[in-house]
Amino acid sequence: MRRSIALAESPTAPHPGQRQAKQVQAPRSTLELFRHLRHACITIFHPEDENREVLTQQLHRIGCQTVALWPPVADLPAQTELVIFLLDAQASAKKKLPWLTPESAIPLIGVLDYENPTTLETATALGCHGMLVRPLQAKGLLSTLIMTMHHCQQLKTLRKRTLRLEEKLQAAGEISAAQAMLAHARGISAVEAYKILREQAMLKRVTVEEIARSLLQTDGLLSNPAKSR
Numbered sequence: 001m002r003r004s005i006a007l008a009e010s011p012t013a014p015h016p017g018q019r020q021a022k023q024v025q026a027p028r029s030t031l032e033l034f035r036h037l038r039h040a041c042i043t044i045f046h047p048e049d050e051n052r053e054v055l056t057q058q059l060h061r062i063g064c065q066t067v068a069l070w071p072p073v074a075d076l077p078a079q080t081e082l083v084i085f086l087l088d089a090q091a092s093a094k095k096k097l098p099w100l101t102p103e104s105a106i107p108l109i110g111v112l113d114y115e116n117p118t119t120l121e122t123a124t125a126l127g128c129h130g131m132l133v134r135p136l137q138a139k140g141l142l143s144t145l146i147m148t149m150h151h152c153q154q155l156k157t158l159r160k161r162t163l164r165l166e167e168k169l170q171a172a173g174e175i176s177a178a179q180a181m182l183a184h185a186r187g188i189s190a191v192e193a194y195k196i197l198r199e200q201a202m203l204k205r206v207t208v209e210e211i212a213r214s215l216l217q218t219d220g221l222l223s224n225p226a227k228s229r
Helices: 030-037 050-062 117-126 141-186 190-204 208-223
Strands: 041-045 065-069 082-086 108-112 130-133
Touching: 030 141, 041 050, 050 065, 050 141, 082 141, 108 117, 108 141, 130 141, 141 190, 141 208, 190 208
Parallel strands: 041 065, 041 082, 082 108, 108 130
Antiparallel strands: none
């Protein structure tokens, strides 16, 4: 016996119910990054020595605001937009710091003593978007800052696109399942079933995905009465 699935009647003048896809913000140009950097707040986790002095002075010449601390702390100072930190022998312990992660939304620059496979692997595993090597010098710092910010921004854009694609794949699966269920219940084709789903979305001013998800949830409750109690 086929289950009857009740849906509202189609409107005479349907309103577009399709929600527009989320727009992924385009990366800023190098000039925009530079202008932003001139007023950015940068947190430095490095012992007080000549290297930190060189780093701080050059950042001030660029126009950045700086906060210098040691040792690293879990909570970043307010308004921090970029972090430069010493990647020392205790790097593994720093993994517990909440801001030190490959998923960090804040650009991270690691300061190394040696360029070797081990330290580079540690830096990338911790989520560094850029690197500096001691002894630090003013030359090349601006380029590193800009490239680090650009790299971090590109990664955030890719993550947003990946998330959106995953949402689309999930929605496509739900729509397909709802189509099949509706087609079976009413004895119609999959194309006709999709038209009904789309008309319902227009009527209720929601997305087809939401209509399909609601239909599947309703079917699940009907199939498992105990869940609705």
